[in-house]
Structures are given as C-alpha cells and as structure tokens.
Amino acid sequence: MLFHVHMDVNLPPDLDPAQRDDMVTREKAYCQELQRAGKWPHIWRIVGEYANYSVFDVDTNDELHQILSGLPLFPYMDITVTPLAVHPSDLRG
Amino acid sequence: MLFHVHMDVNLPPDLDPAQRDDMVTREKAYCQELQRAGKWPHIWRIVGEYANYSVFDVDTNDELHQILSGLPLFPYMDITVTPLAVHPSDLRG
Amino acid sequence: MLFHVHMDVNLPPDLDPAQRDDMVTREKAYCQELQRAGKWPHIWRIVGEYANYSVFDVDTNDELHQILSGLPLFPYMDITVTPLAVHPSDLRG
Amino acid sequence: MLFHVHMDVNLPPDLDPAQRDDMVTREKAYCQELQRAGKWPHIWRIVGEYANYSVFDVDTNDELHQILSGLPLFPYMDITVTPLAVHPSDLRG
Amino acid sequence: MLFHVHMDVNLPPDLDPAQRDDMVTREKAYCQELQRAGKWPHIWRIVGEYANYSVFDVDTNDELHQILSGLPLFPYMDITVTPLAVHPSDLRG
Amino acid sequence: MLFHVHMDVNLPPDLDPAQRDDMVTREKAYCQELQRAGKWPHIWRIVGEYANYSVFDVDTNDELHQILSGLPLFPYMDITVTPLAVHPSDLRG
Amino acid sequence: MLFHVHMDVNLPPDLDPAQRDDMVTREKAYCQELQRAGKWPHIWRIVGEYANYSVFDVDTNDELHQILSGLPLFPYMDITVTPLAVHPSDLRG
Amino acid sequence: MLFHVHMDVNLPPDLDPAQRDDMVTREKAYCQELQRAGKWPHIWRIVGEYANYSVFDVDTNDELHQILSGLPLFPYMDITVTPLAVHPSDLRG
Amino acid sequence: MLFHVHMDVNLPPDLDPAQRDDMVTREKAYCQELQRAGKWPHIWRIVGEYANYSVFDVDTNDELHQILSGLPLFPYMDITVTPLAVHPSDLRG
Amino acid sequence: MLFHVHMDVNLPPDLDPAQRDDMVTREKAYCQELQRAGKWPHIWRIVGEYANYSVFDVDTNDELHQILSGLPLFPYMDITVTPLAVHPSDLRG
Numbered sequence: 001m002l003f004h005v006h007m008d009v010n011l012p013p014d015l016d017p018a019q020r021d022d023m024v025t026r027e028k029a030y031c032q033e034l035q036r037a038g039k040w041p042h043i044w045r046i047v048g049e050y051a052n053y054s055v056f057d058v059d060t061n062d063e064l065h066q067i068l069s070g071l072p073l074f075p076y077m078d079i080t081v082t083p084l085a086v087h088p089s090d091l092r093g
Numbered sequence: 094m095l096f097h098v099h100m101d102v103n104l105p106p107d108l109d110p111a112q113r114d115d116m117v118t119r120e121k122a123y124c125q126e127l128q129r130a131g132k133w134p135h136i137w138r139i140v141g142e143y144a145n146y147s148v149f150d151v152d153t154n155d156e157l158h159q160i161l162s163g164l165p166l167f168p169y170m171d172i173t174v175t176p177l178a179v180h181p182s183d184l185r186g
Numbered sequence: 187m188l189f190h191v192h193m194d195v196n197l198p199p200d201l202d203p204a205q206r207d208d209m210v211t212r213e214k215a216y217c218q219e220l221q222r223a224g225k226w227p228h229i230w231r232i233v234g235e236y237a238n239y240s241v242f243d244v245d246t247n248d249e250l251h252q253i254l255s256g257l258p259l260f261p262y263m264d265i266t267v268t269p270l271a272v273h274p275s276d277l278r279g
Numbered sequence: 280m281l282f283h284v285h286m287d288v289n290l291p292p293d294l295d296p297a298q299r300d301d302m303v304t305r306e307k308a309y310c311q312e313l314q315r316a317g318k319w320p321h322i323w324r325i326v327g328e329y330a331n332y333s334v335f336d337v338d339t340n341d342e343l344h345q346i347l348s349g350l351p352l353f354p355y356m357d358i359t360v361t362p363l364a365v366h367p368s369d370l371r372g
Numbered sequence: 373m374l375f376h377v378h379m380d381v382n383l384p385p386d387l388d389p390a391q392r393d394d395m396v397t398r399e400k401a402y403c404q405e406l407q408r409a410g411k412w413p414h415i416w417r418i419v420g421e422y423a424n425y426s427v428f429d430v431d432t433n434d435e436l437h438q439i440l441s442g443l444p445l446f447p448y449m450d451i452t453v454t455p456l457a458v459h460p461s462d463l464r465g
Numbered sequence: 466m467l468f469h470v471h472m473d474v475n476l477p478p479d480l481d482p483a484q485r486d487d488m489v490t491r492e493k494a495y496c497q498e499l500q501r502a503g504k505w506p507h508i509w510r511i512v513g514e515y516a517n518y519s520v521f522d523v524d525t526n527d528e529l530h531q532i533l534s535g536l537p538l539f540p541y542m543d544i545t546v547t548p549l550a551v552h553p554s555d556l557r558g
Numbered sequence: 559m560l561f562h563v564h565m566d567v568n569l570p571p572d573l574d575p576a577q578r579d580d581m582v583t584r585e586k587a588y589c590q591e592l593q594r595a596g597k598w599p600h601i602w603r604i605v606g607e608y609a610n611y612s613v614f615d616v617d618t619n620d621e622l623h624q625i626l627s628g629l630p631l632f633p634y635m636d637i638t639v640t641p642l643a644v645h646p647s648d649l650r651g
Numbered sequence: 652m653l654f655h656v657h658m659d660v661n662l663p664p665d666l667d668p669a670q671r672d673d674m675v676t677r678e679k680a681y682c683q684e685l686q687r688a689g690k691w692p693h694i695w696r697i698v699g700e701y702a703n704y705s706v707f708d709v710d711t712n713d714e715l716h717q718i719l720s721g722l723p724l725f726p727y728m729d730i731t732v733t734p735l736a737v738h739p740s741d742l743r744g
Numbered sequence: 745m746l747f748h749v750h751m752d753v754n755l756p757p758d759l760d761p762a763q764r765d766d767m768v769t770r771e772k773a774y775c776q777e778l779q780r781a782g783k784w785p786h787i788w789r790i791v792g793e794y795a796n797y798s799v800f801d802v803d804t805n806d807e808l809h810q811i812l813s814g815l816p817l818f819p820y821m822d823i824t825v826t827p828l829a830v831h832p833s834d835l836r837g
Numbered sequence: 838m839l840f841h842v843h844m845d846v847n848l849p850p851d852l853d854p855a856q857r858d859d860m861v862t863r864e865k866a867y868c869q870e871l872q873r874a875g876k877w878p879h880i881w882r883i884v885g886e887y888a889n890y891s892v893f894d895v896d897t898n899d900e901l902h903q904i905l906s907g908l909p910l911f912p913y914m915d916i917t918v919t920p921l922a923v924h925p926s927d928l929r930g
Contacts, residue, residue, distance in 0.1 A: 001246055001247050002137060002247070003247075003269070003326075004137065004139075004146050005327065011912075013912040013913055027182070028181070028182045031182040032182060032184055035182075035183075035184045036184070042135075043180045043182060043183050044095060044097065044148075044177040044178070044179075044180055044183075045177065045178040045179060045180040045181070045902060046097075046175055046176075046177065046178075047175075047176040047177065047178050047840075047898050047901050047902045047905070047918045048842065048901070048902060048905040048906075048916040048917070048918040049916060049918075050906075052180055053097050053175070053177070055137075060187055061187050061188070061189075061269040061270060061271050061326050062271045062272055064269070064271075064326050064327070065271035065324060065326045065327060066271075068326070068327040069327075069329075075290075075292040076292055079327040079328060080327070081268075081269055081326045081327040081328075082139055082140075082146070082267075083139075083140040083189070083247040083250070083267055083269055084137040084138065084139065084140065084146070084247060085137070085138040085139075085140050085247050085248045085250075085251035085252075086137075086138065086248055087136045087137055087138040087145055088121070088138070089120070089121045089124040089125060089128075089136060090128075090136050090137075091125055091128045091129070094897055094898050095898070096698075096898075096920070098699065104261075106261040106262055138251060140189075140247050140250050140251045140254070140267045141191065141250070141251060141254040141255075141265040141266070141267040142265060142267075143255075153838055154698050154838050154839070154840075154920040154921060154922050155922045155923055157698050157699070157920070157922075158696060158698045158699060158922035159922075161698070161699040162699075162701075168662075168664040169664055172699035172700060173699070174698045174699040174700075174919075174920055175918075176840070176898040176901070176918055176920055177898060178898050178899045178901075178902035178903075179899055188323060190323065190325075190332050197447075199447040199448055213368070214367070214368045217368040218368060218370055221368075221369075221370045222370070228321075229366045229368060229369050230281060230283065230334075230363040230364070230365075230366055230369075231363065231364040231365065231366040231367070231437060232283075232361055232362075232363065232364075233361075233362040233363065233364050233375075233433050233436050233437045233440070233453045234377065234436070234437060234440040234441075234451040234452070234453040235451060235453075236441075238366055239283050239361070239363070241323075268325055268326075268332070269325075269326040270323040270324065270325065270326065270332070271323070271324040271325075271326050272323075272324060273322045273323055273324040273331055274307070274324070275306070275307045275310040275311060275314075275322060276314075276322050276323075277311055277314045277315070280432055280433050281433065282433075282455070282512075284513065339373055340373050340374070340375075340455040340456060340457050340512050341457045341458055343455065343457075343512050343513070344457035344510060344512045344513060345457075347512070347513040348513075348515075354476075354478040355478055358513040358514060359513070360454075360455055360512045360513040360514075361453075362375070362433040362436070362453055362455055363433060364433050364434045364436075364437035364438075365434055374509060376509065376511075376518050383633075385633040385634055399554070400553070400554045403554040404554060404556055407554075407555075407556045408556070414507075415552045415554060415555050416467060416469065416520075416549040416550070416551075416552055416555075417549065417550040417551065417552040417553070417623060418469075418547055418548075418549065418550075419547075419548040419549065419550050419561075419619050419622050419623045419626070419639045420563065420622070420623060420626040420627075420637040420638070420639040421637060421639075422627075424552055425469050425547070425549070427509075454511055454512075454518070455511075455512040456509040456510065456511065456512065456518070457509070457510040457511075457512050458509075458510065459508045459509055459510040459517055460493070460510070461492070461493045461496040461497060461500075461508060462500075462508050462509075463497055463500045463501070466618055466619050467619070468619075468641070468791075470792065525559055526559050526560070526561075526641040526642060526643050526791050527643045527644055529641065529643075529791050529792070530643035530789060530791045530792060531643075533791070533792040534792075534794075540755075540757040541757055544792040544793060545792070546640075546641055546791045546792040546793075547639075548561070548619040548622070548639055548641055549619060550619050550620045550622075550623035550624075551620055560788060562788065562790075562797050569726075571726040571727055585833070586832070586833045589833040590833060590835055593833075593834075593835045594835070600786075601831045601833060601834050602746060602748065602799075602828040602829070602830075602831055602834075603716060603828065603829040603830065603831040603832070604748075604826055604827075604828065604829075605654075605712050605715050605716045605719070605732045605826075605827040605828065605829050606656065606715070606716060606719040606720075606730040606731070606732040607730060607732075608720075610831055611748050611826070611828070613788075640790055640791075640797070641790075641791040642788040642789065642790065642791065642797070643788070643789040643790075643791050644788075644789065645787045645788055645789040645796055646772070646789070647771070647772045647775040647776060647779075647787060648779075648787050648788075649776055649779045649780070652804055652805050653805070653881060654805075654827070655881065655883075655890050678926070679925070679926045682926040683926060683928055686926075686927075686928045687928070693879075694924045694926060694927050695839060695841065695892075695921040695922070695923075695924055695927075696921065696922040696923065696924040696925070697841075697919055697920075697921065697922075698919075698920040698921065698922050703924055704841050704919070704921070706881075711745055712745050712746070712747075712827040712828060712829050713829045713830055715827070715829075716829035717829075732826075732827055733825075733883055733884075733890070734747070734805040734808070734825055734827055734883075734884040735805060735881040735882065735883065735884065735890070736805050736806045736808075736809035736810075736881070736882040736883075736884050737806055737881075737882065738880045738881055738882040738889055739865070739882070740864070740865045740868040740869060740872075740880060741872075741880050741881075742869055742872045742873070747884075749885065805884050808884050808885070809882060809884045809885060812884070812885040813885075813887075819848075819850040820850055823885040823886060824885070825884050825885040825886075
C-alpha cells in the first residue's frame with residue numbers, strides 16, 4: 001500500500017556539527033535499510049530545499065507511523081502523509 | 094531529469110457527460126502514450142480527490158511544458174511542478 | 187485500518203430542488219449501507235457547516251478511494267484524507 | 280455533547296530528556312483517566328506527526344476548556360476545537 | 373453555553389432583487405425572534421463587509437446547528453463557530 | 466464605538482514562573498479596571514486556547530490603541546482589531 | 559478618526575458594458591463627493607490591479623460602514639478595514 | 652526602473668474560441684511591441700501553468716500601471732507587482 | 745513616485761531594555777528626518793499592533809530600498825512594499 | 838535551461854557580526870563567480886526585504902541543487918524554485 005510523504009528538515013544553523021553529522025549519518029543508514037527492505041521505494045531531493053518527496057510501501061498505517069517516527073531527524077521534520085491509490089490510467093495498475 | 098507534478102482536476106459538475114467522457118478518454122490515451130515513451134514513469138491517484146501525484150522524466154523544461162499544456166484536461170487543471178534531484182541517500186542515486 | 191476524512195459539501199444554491207433531493211437521498215442510503223458494513227464507523231456534522239468529520243475503517247487505500255469517489259455528492263465535495271494510527275495513550279490500543 | 284479536537288505537539292528537540300519523559304508520562308495518565316471517565320472517547324495518532332485527532336464528550340464548553348488547559352503538554356500544544364452535532368445520516372443519531 | 377459565530381454572506385450580485393429582498397426580510401425576522409428568545413444575545417456588523425460577528429447562547433451543539441442551518445441565508449453563508457468559556461478575568465464570570 | 470478584538474497569547478513555556486505570575490496578575494487587574502470603566506464590556510476565553518475574543522467600547526481609535534498597547538502581556542500577544550457597526554437586525558440597534 | 563481601507567474590485571469580464579460604465583461613473587462621482595467632504599482624504603491605485611488603498615476620515619464606525627456599503631461597486635468588492643492611530647514618530651501627530 | 656511581475660491567466664474553459672483567439676493574438680502583439688520598445692525586457696512561461704514571470708523597465712509606477720491595465724487579457728489576470736533594486740552582488744549593478 | 749509600505753516590528757520580549765530604547769530612539773529620528781525631507785509623507789500606527797502603514801515618495805526603487813534597509817529596526821521588521829499609481833477618481837490626480 | 842529562484846534570507850539579529858560579515862562576503866564571491874560562469878544570469882534585490890529574485894541557467898536539476906545548497910547563506914535561506922520555459926510571445930524565444 002503506497003503513501004506519498006513530504007519531509008521538510010529544519011536543523012538549527014547553530015547545531016553542534018558533530019551532533020549534526022551523527023544524526024545525518026544515522027538517517028542515511030536508516031533510510032537505506034528501508035530501501036533494501038522494499039519499504040521506501042522512492043526518495044527524491046526537492047531542488048533548493050533541505051526536503052524530500054518520498055513514496056513508502058507498507059502494510060498498514062501503524063507500520064508507516066512506526067517507520068516515520070523512528071527517523072533520527074524526526075524531531076526536526078515537518079512531515080505530511082498522503083495515501084495513494086492506483087490511478088485508472090496507470091499501465092501497471 | 095525528473096519533475097514532481099501535482100495535478101488537481103476541477104470539472105464543473107454540470108459539464109455535458111459526452112464532452113466529459115471524450116476528454117477523459119483522450120486524457121487516458123495521452124497519459125498512457127507518455128508512459129510507454131518513458132516520459133511519465135509514475136502516476137498515483139490521491140485518495141478521496143480527483144487529483145494525482147506524478148513524476149515526469151524529460152530532457153528539458155520546455156519539453157515538460159509542452160507535455161503538460163497538451164493534456165486534454167489542461168484547461169480544467171491546477172498544476173504545480175517541482176524539480177527533483179538525486180537524494181544522497183538514494184541507493185540508486 | 188482507520189482514516190480520518192473531512193468532507194465539505196458545496197451545492198450551488200440554485201441547484202434544481204428535485205436533483206438536490208435525489209442526490210441527498212442517495213447519499214444517505216449509501217452512507218448508511220457503509221455504516222452497516224462497518225466501513226464507516228463514525229460520521230459527525232460540523233456545527234454551522236454543510237460538512238462532516240468521518241472515520242473510515244477499510245483494508246486498503248484503494249478500497250477507501252473507491253468508497254469516497256462513489257459518493258453521490260462526490261462531484262460537489264472537497265475531501266481531505268488523513269491516515270490514523272493507534273495512539274500510545276489509547277486504552278483500546 | 281461531542282467536540283472534535285486537533286492537538287499538535289511542539290516539543291523543542293533540545294528539551295531536557297527527564298523533563299520530557301516526566302511530561303509525557305503525566306500526559307498519558309491524564310489522558311487515560313479521562314478515557315475511563317468517558318470524557319475522552321476517541322484518540323488517534325496522525326500518521327507521521329506528533330499530533331492527534333480526538334473526540335471529547337463533555338457537558339459544557341467550560342468543562343472542555345478546563346480539561347484541555349489542564350493537559351501537562353498544554354503549553355507546547357496548538358489546539359483547535361470544533362463542535363459536533365448529530366449527522367442526519369448517522370444510524371446511531 | 374456561549375458560542376462565537378462569524379457569518380460571511382456571499383449573495384451573487386445578479387440575484388433576482390425580489391428573491392433577495394424576500395430572503396433578507398425572512399433572515400431579519402428569524403434573527404430577531406432568536407434575539408427575543410435569548411438565543412442570539414449579540415450581533416454586530418463588520419465594518420465594510422456583508423458579514424457579522426455574533427454570540428449565541430444555546431443548550432447544546434445540536435441546538436446551535438439547528439438554528440444556524442435554518443437561517444434563510446444559510447446556503448449563501450460561510451460560517452465559523454468557536455466555543456467560548458468563561459474568562460478568568462471576567463467580572464461577571 | 467465598538468471594536469471586536471482577538472488576542473492570542475504566546476508565553477514561552479520556559480518563562481520564569483515568578484515573572485509569568487506577575488504579568489498575569491497585572492493583566493487581570495488591568496482588564497478588570499477597564500471592565501469597571503465600561504471600556505471592555507466583553508471578554509470570552511476561546512476553548513482550548515490561551516486566547517480570547519473581546520469587545521471594546523471606546524471613543525476613538527487612539528484610545529483603543531493606548532489601551533491595547535498598555536496590556537502587560539502586549540509584548541507576547543498577537544492582536545487583531547475589527548471595527549463593528551450596528552447590525553440592521555439588532556433589536557437594540 | 560482615520561481608517562485604512564483596501565478595496566479589491568471583481569467585475570465579471572462578461573458584464574454588460576453599459577451596466578459596467580454606469581456603475582463606474584456613479585462610483586467615481588460618489589468617491590469625489592466624499593473627497594470634497596473631507597471624508598475620503600486619500601485614494602491610490604495599486605499598480606497592476608483593479609484595487610485601491612484608501613484612507614477615510616470619519617466620526618464613527620457606523621458612518622464608515624454607511625459610506626462603504628453605499629459604494630455603487632460594493633457588491634463586487636472585497637473590502638478590508640484597519641483602524642489607524644497616531645504614530646509616535648509622526649511630526650504632525 | 653525594474654519591476655518583477657507575476658501574471659496568472661484564468662480564461663474560462665467554455666470561452667468562445669474565436670474571442671479567445673482574438674484576445675491571445677492581440678496580447679501577443681501588445682507584448683512584442685513593448686519588448687521592442689525596451690519596456691518589457693523579460694517574459695518567461697511558468698512550466699505547467701498558464702502564467703508567466705516578467706520583468707518591466709519603466710520610468711514610473713504610473714507608466715507601469717498604464718501598461719498592465721492595457722493588456723488585452725487584463726480582465727482575466729491576477730497580477731502581482733514587486734519593485735526591484737540593484738543587488739549588491741550583481742556584476743552589472 | 746509613491747509606494748505603500750507595511751512594516752511589522754518583531755522585537756524579542758527579552759531584548760535588553762537599553763538596546764531597545766536606543767534603537768527606538770534612532771528609528772524615530774531617522775523617520776522624522778525623512779518626513780522633513782518629504783520622503784516619508786505618511787505614517788500611521790495600526791491599532792493594537794506594533795506595526796504601521798506608511799507612504800513613501802521617492803524617485804526610484806533603489807532610493808526606496810536604501811531608505812528601508814537603513815531603518816535602525818530593519819533587522820526586526822517584516823516589510824511589504826506595494827507600488828502606487830494615481831487613481832482615476834482622485835481629485836488631485 | 839532556466840529556473841526562477843526566490844531566496845529569502847533570515848539571519849538572526851543577534852548573530853556575531855564577524856561571522857555575519859564572513860558569510861556575506863563569501864556569498865558575494867560565490868554569486869559573482871557563478872555570474873561570470875553564466876550560470877546565474879540575473880539577480881535582483883526585492884525592495885524592502887533581505888531577499889532576491891534570481892534566474893539560473895543550468896544543464897540539469899542536479900546542477901541547480903548543487904549550486905543552491907552550496908550557498909554560504911543556504912542554512913539561513915528559504916528557497917523556492919520554479920522551472921521556466923520559453924514564452925510564445927518572447928521575441929528571443
């Protein structure tokens with residue numbers, strides 16, 4: 001079941017660089033583990049912003065919330081989730 | 094080069110049904126032709142809305158505008174285009 | 187799987203009364219059939235508005251879109267869907 | 280008398296963890312006591328956000344304000360209250 | 373129990389003048405009857421707008437919705453309802 | 466001459482409690498003095514928010530600004546002022 | 559007593575030209591009569607819009623509403639009124 | 652003196668095609684005449700929208716308003732004007 | 745050439761009082777010097793807000809930016825500039 | 838390929854002046870280097886704001902994101918990117 005997710009990251013510019021690097025490193029590992037598991041099939045950087053559009057493929061709403069609230073950068077993010085359905089024009093639908 | 098596109102369709106409820114069916118049929122054919130050409134790799138229906146999130150893969154901004162302004166439903170749509178870049182966490186990046 | 191849905195109805199004041207009554211009657215029957223089926227467990231009127239907050243219980247996003255786009259008043263509605271998860275403080279969670 | 284309430288929690292990421300845990304623990308106890316008393320019949324987590332949609336069942340507006348302003352996390356919340364009425368299509372109405 | 377209500381009236385400029393006069397006359401009578409009954413204690417015109425701020429004093433949310441949805445101009449209004457509580461600084465509280 | 470005023474208070478959660486209590490106490494005294502003088506005939510708490518709707522009765526715009534900018538909590542408030550006129554349906558108009 | 563007023567005019571493009579000319583002519587006469595009376599000391603066109611910023615000098619809120627609601631173009635306008643006070647830096651204050 | 656202008660065109664989909672073509676043809680001629688005169692140095696299509704970003708080079712605000720309000724499509728446009736100054740980093744500044 | 749300017753001042757409530765007084769004093773002197781020079785013909789306080797509406801009379805956009813960016817309170821302000829033209833109904837136009 | 842970019846800079850007023858000067862100096866050098874390379878053909882100051890409208894000429898979305906995210910002031914900016922196409926009325930199109 002697919003969900004469209006917009007993530008907007010707001011890190012304070014004066015954050016301790018070591019803390020920042022640590023969080024960003026853990027975020028990347030967490031993200032790639034979910035890609036390998038097929039849960040996070042798409043992630044794109046929005047040009048000019050510290051933000052991304054992503055698509056998640058999960059079994060339930062609860063699974064999606066567990067994944068998103070576990071993001072290392074979650075406390076610094078504004079997240080908007082939109083449920084997706086098959087589009088009638090989609091050749092793969 | 095990828096672009097995220099939000100399309101929101103506003104057809105007047107009292108539109109002539111034949112005109113409506115004709116436009117929707119042509120829209121579907123136009124969309125599927127672009128999918129086959131690899132220009133429109135993703136289209137998802139937004140649950141509960143006559144709207145979609147799409148991803149386009151084009152060579153230039155001008156090509157994208159030509160495609161979007163050629164949509165049979167273009168006069169009835171609100172369209173928002175967001176350029177996408179490779180995300181540093183994307184395994185396929 | 188639960189979803190929070192906000193439905194805002196915009197019927198033109200000069201709509202033919204017979205057409206209006208017919209749509210509202212079919213909307214009510216459609217809604218109550220889904221309540222009986224356990225798919226639409228909650229519907230509340232928003233005070234002072236021709237609008238409602240509802241909760242749906244469905245198996246998939248596609249099922250929810252099929253239900254919502256089948257509403258007799260769908261062409262006159264603005265709908266916003268929010269996926270819900272179990273709250274950690276919910277005694278029934 | 281039912282009210283729909285949207286609560287959006289904004290805890291500063293650098294809040295002292297002990298203070299945070301204490302507040303969250305007290306919030307949960309407060310919430311569950313009101314659930315047991317039948318005052319807070321529904322609470323759902325909004326997927327991807329530190330926020331919830333709730334339904335309260337109270338006798339008066341004053342009682343509702345007393346409950347909400349007494350939330351341990353109240354100083355960190357944006358709260359929006361919407362009064363609800365019986366929907367004419369509600370089978371239980 | 374008090375509620376703050378904002379009513380914004382949008383009559384189409386080309387509405388038939390007789391129909392308009394009839395609705396406005398019925399609106400005034402309806403409003404004054406509720407004032408006499410103590411249900412609509414305050415109504416103020418917003419300067420420069422065809423809109424008002426009102427305060428209603430009702431027993432339940434359902435009673436308020438019945439009153440507001442019965443307004444002759446209801447199909448032409450945008451209405452926003454805000455529940456009010458006693459303010460701790462109010463000398464009459 | 467009547468004015469509708471919306472006051473939204475934003476006190477930082479980590480404000481010194483003594484400073485906070487002092488300001489709130491002075492705010493209450495200031496407010497009640499103006500009620501007694503007939504300048505501030507109505508104040509209502511907005512349910513679920515640290516905010517109020519008020520009505521002021523003053524002779525001039527300048528008098529109203531003097532009153533509002535003198536509020537002890539003024540530096541922490543977002544204030545919106547709307548001038549009111551007699552409504553043609555008001556029985557007391 | 560001064561008020562800042564923003565007027566935004568929305569005439570339908572297919573309005574009958576004679577009706578349009580008549581309204582605009584009456585609007586101009588009405589406006590200039592109020593300028594001569596000292597009630598409407600300033601009116602400026604907003605560049606690129608069918609809109610203006612104005613300043614009114616009236617004795618009461620009721621007088622201002624009477625003036626604004628009497629504008630020949632009132633049914634086609636969105637109007638926003640902001641009360642003004644003397645600025646402490648104003649040399650003429 | 653430079654101004655940034657955003658023009659958003661809203662032509663009704665059911666406009667008479669001959670009237671539409673006539674207006675668009677006159678709009679193009681009007682635009683190109685101003686380009687040749689050096690008054691309208693830049694015009695770009697916004698991808699996916701019937702809208703443009705433009706830059707105008709005029710002597711006064713009044714000249715700019717005269718140009719914009721003379722656009723054949725002016726009655727169907729939403730226009731936003733932003734005055735521009737030389738940027739301190741501009742090599743040509 | 746006239747410009748309408750909205751200035752909204754956001755001073756942190758815990759700003760050092762001496763620094764605040766110094767800035768406000770310099771702001772007043774700067775403002776009055778420009779009034780005497782005929783560059784800042786109007787300034788009005790917005791009732792209930794630490795904000796003003798002003799009208800500037802300058803020769804160029806660059807002159808206006810130089811004036812506004814030189815305001816002692818500039819780093820604490822949100823400023824919106826709107827170019828003005830002569831209104832066709834203005835008796836002084 | 839052209840892109841319209843809006844950059845809004847939010848430097849905290851209490852930023853260390855040396856750090857501020859250093860960043861602004863590096864920003865200017867970075868900007869002028871890109872102007873010389875033909876990548877940043879236009880930059881205009883928005884009058885009254887610490888903001889600019891710019892036009893970039895790049896080969897790909899990824900190149901644009903690399904440029905923008907490398908701005909020395911990037912952590913303090915809100916950036917909005919809009920892809921541009923040739924306008925059919927553009928004489929140079």
